[in-house]
Amino acid sequence: MLRLLKWLLLGLLALILTLGVAIAVAALVIDPNEYRDDLAALAERELGREFEIEGEIEWSFFPWLGIEVGRITMADADGYHDEPFVEFDRLAAAMKVWPLLRGELHTRAVEIERPVVRLMRDEDGQDNWTDLAERFAAEESDAGQQPAGADAPADADATEPPPADLEALAGMVIGGVRLNEGAVYWEDRSDDRRIRLDPVNLEIDTLRLDEPVGIRADALVGDEEYLEFTSEARLRQADAGPELTASWSLSPLDPKGLLEALGEEPPETEDPGVLRSFSGSGEIDATAERIDLTGLAVELDDSRVEGEAAIEPAHPTIELALQLDHIDLDRYLLPETAEGEPSGHGNGGNTDSDDGPREGLGDLREVALDFPLEPLRPLVVEGRIGIDELHAADLTVSDFEARLTGSEGELGAESLRARLYEGELAGHAWLDARGDVPAFNVATSLEGVAFAPLLEDLLDRDWLHGRGHFHFEGSGGGAHLHGLIEDFEGSGRIAAEDGNLLGLNIPHKIREAAAQLRREEPPEAPGHDERTDFSDLTASFTLEDGIAHNEDLLLESPVLQATGEGSANILAEEIDYRVRATLPDGLNEEDAPLLHRLAGATIPLEITGFLFEPDIRLDLAEALGEERLERLGAAREEIEERVDEERERLEREAEQEQERLEQEAREQRERLEQEAEEQRDEAERRLRDEVESFF
Template identity: 25%
Template sequence: MKKLLYIVAGVVAALVLAVVVFTAVFDPNDYKDEISGAVKDATGRDLVIAGDIGWNLFPNFGLGLADVTFSNPAGFAEPIMASLKKLDVSVALLPLIGGNLEVSHIAVDELSVKLTTLPDGTDNLADLTSASSADKPVETQPADSSSSKGSLASVKLGAIAITNISLAVDNQQTMSQQQVTLNYFKLNQFVPGERSEAALMAEVKSDDTDISIAIESAITIAEAFDLIELHELALQADIKGPSIPNGELNKKISGHGLIDLAGPSVDLKDIQIEVGSLTGSGWFKFQQQAVPDIQMALAFDTLNVDEFTPVSNGESPEEAKKTPGDPDAEPDLSALKSVNFDGDLSFNKVLVAGLTVTNVKLHANLKDGVLDANPIHLDLYDGTADARAVLNAQQPVGSYRSEFKLNSVQALPLLTDLAELTMVSGNANFDMDIRGTGLSTNKLKTASTGNGNFAFKDGALEGVNIAQMIRSAKAMLKGEKASEEVKKTDFSALTGSFSLAKGVVNNPDLKLASPLLRVDGKGDMDVVASTLDYAASVEMVATSKGQGGSESDDLAGLTVPLKVSGPLDDLDYGIDMSAALKGEYEEKLEQEKEKGLKKLSDKLGGFLGGNKDDKN
């Protein structure tokens, strides 16, 4: 046994002595010029090693490199394309005897690379890629059992520290610039089958947007190098820029899961998400294939859409209206064909443009360029809304169809919060089916087709009192003045159907019923101009006492034409009272005419000396 120990000790001593002699005799700095010359011959570029190439002997064998630069090709203003401040690599010697590679540490500091594209499209990588493709391909022999005899039994990496790495992209053709900085990447060890601690911090600057990312995670890499287990993933991202709501947005994501390198695929569980004030949880799966596949289920608390709406870069609403986008421009939907997706989203509450909805649930499926959102459900204003929307991006110009239904929704607060309209109140039920081809602003307004129906119960037309308008018009014809009343027309039911074509909504069968009056109407709404043109017939079926009138002001039996027109937010109501009362006043005129003729006859008879009692 002692002899074996002596032999091993002797081999180790000889190996250490050989390394010492080798490093003492061989100075890599003597070969700087040869290394630079070889790079020059291969690439036409200058590689300059200004610092020393040094050996590290204790406690591990290693190599250090410092102050290295690599030049740009001719024609570029900046002389340097890449530079490296420091590189250190250390390897444990003794494990190599058994075929085990143990790298005690790797350190890289201040590596800088700048990729430049000139206005003519030439970039500073073109000559390198063309040179590599021109090289003769290396012929490889089929692997056999003998080739594996020289392979390493195991690989272990110690601490890895990569700091201050920067990549700058300057595209002078598109006038865009990006800067990616890896502040640090740290790994305490890389040992397959054992837990490692990793941390990363990076920054991305693109035009006027800055993104900083920090990641910490405990990981285990399988011995077969085919699986990475994420034990405690924590990611934080801060986004800043004038186009970001409030100038800044913070994101935090945590969870655990698996990364299958053979798939490759990602499976994350128990995800916790914080984006601004939005918080949620769920799971996420990603499978890389010909068309990447994503599956997920996320549940959130309260979403304030305004918080995530981009700011207007200082433009006032009036200025924004002066410079609208192209109303005929079709959106680019090609991204919908680049991924398949199936997932569920839910929100306890959503706030958008003054509208408040709760219990929001959405299932969406995207496959082969067809996005099908079904079902869509939400609770709002004492009722519910259910919908389905399909967007087809398989053709160059996208098409869509949607089904939408409101059930027992309070109309007045909904319209007020949604569009600041106070047109109608009551319990609303609404069905609509709409479809079209083309998603430009003009196509959506003019090329959509569809139909639907509506029914309001126990409500009122807000802003107009039809009965009072009729009383006022009648009083004016009599030279009288009617009293002012609340501008509201109560009803027990308001129903109708509609169709949409060529930018016009047509309603042929409006019916309003109340204890006081009945209304039958028809008309059009111009979607493009947001105007209404409506004609209705109002029949008074009872005394007006029930809505501000008096018994002596009985309008029962009177039928009045009603005209409603103008912008939706400022409608004009017109009563044609002369037409309504024409028959009544014609009869009175005839009566007055007969009375006048009789008086004239009596006067003429007296003048001629006759007597109205004479029979002759």
């Protein structure tokens, strides 16, 4: 950039010096207006375009050696505009005489009034400046050829330009540039697009080596959007070569409005109010090898980023340290589809239900990962990015920090840290740009996170409450999101404490099954949402070929213990999972009489169907059959026990009755025997009395 600036300045000086010498001679002997046609014809031969000097040419000699030219026009190429390709109403340049006599160059500001440039691309994609570019390129090539027979220095490098040196500018005073009321028109007939910048103003203050120079530029784009840029720059010759330092400021502009004024369709965003304000300021310190950007302060809408950056284009290397106060990235996404309109389906697993189409992931092959990889391969990156508060994918993250690093085609965040949902995130993320398609390697760890608000914001589904941790790591690549998920391989683990699973109340399902078995009215639903409380929940999983697989789900609660295994096919959007709930011994009979009776029973559940709205079904046939066996077994034992008890009771009663009857018989016999004996005694007494009385 400095080398280019140097050659531009030297070219401007050479032009001014040549004009000065020509003016000095011509002003004394000729009237330049007599040669306007000859000068125009000479320019026309050089440019290959019709050239006209319509305005007057005026000389000045003392104390300024200068020239002022009125209206000049250069015609457009055939088949393009009828109006001139370039025109301006006035051009004035001058240099001071006395310093020139001392070998010093002091110029007055070059003044250009109402310059107009008309650019066009035709229906075939041809530009109206191509012929000029080819002509100038040919002249530069001819000028660069060595005369025949000339020997180049043995150590010369024909492709490397000479080192930049600004010592030739020492002592020079260049009065600057004043470009007033200019205009640039662009027309692209291949896609029917037009851009107009009118007016365009540029003002560069007096330029001296190693002294500050003010720069101001403004333009009105499409009669609507106003751009304004200011800068104060200093150019100096340092020991290591030329160095440019500058401060700059860009006044607030409307990005969407600017795109509309430039003939581009502004992006649709979820929040129509974003991309409506952009401004910035900072400082630049540039050499031929390195550009340092310090004091950066850029504002986009209500977000502000501050920091510094450095670029070494030759390597290339980027160093940066940026801090963003806050941003809601969801506001900048494409707007969601209208309510009730499906957003697309998956690849076979997401079919229409009886209630209509169900919203799924859509065709993930349409989400292309087609960013260019070639420029990233030689890139070297070192830096840090911090965000006080970030909202993305409906997630809210605070104190986000990423340490960036990378080289040889591997770029990423070596250290990611953030706070979110009462927990902490740590991990890394890498992009591998060495292959034909992008590949990624990620690892993340969430500690102490509250799952309920996290999943509600991430998946818009409230299905897990509790606090715990989540770990995942894996790698894969692809040309689109479908290919990335299909290729990705990884593993993870989740653990939560003192929470609940929403959408399924296993104890209530068991009570319903038992009521059906006994042909009773089903129990009333609990007053809260369907949920299964747990004290601990753990599960690990693997991800391969787009399928997440788990074999060790363990859920523990005061009233049950559950294990599970199965898989979720992300690409097909299908789930096939089995849970087996076991009722432990030791349940309080008064608090849970039915569950107490079913202690040790195993209840199978099936989770199948559409991944995002699965069918959760209790296997009633198996569950009720097992309960019936338990109940019948308990009843049979109870009846047999009662029969035995009744038999024993009857036997005891029979024995007691027999003993009673035998006792009564004995007593009756004894009574009868006594009565008989008494009657016999009485009869004998009477007989004796009668015998005695007879005799």
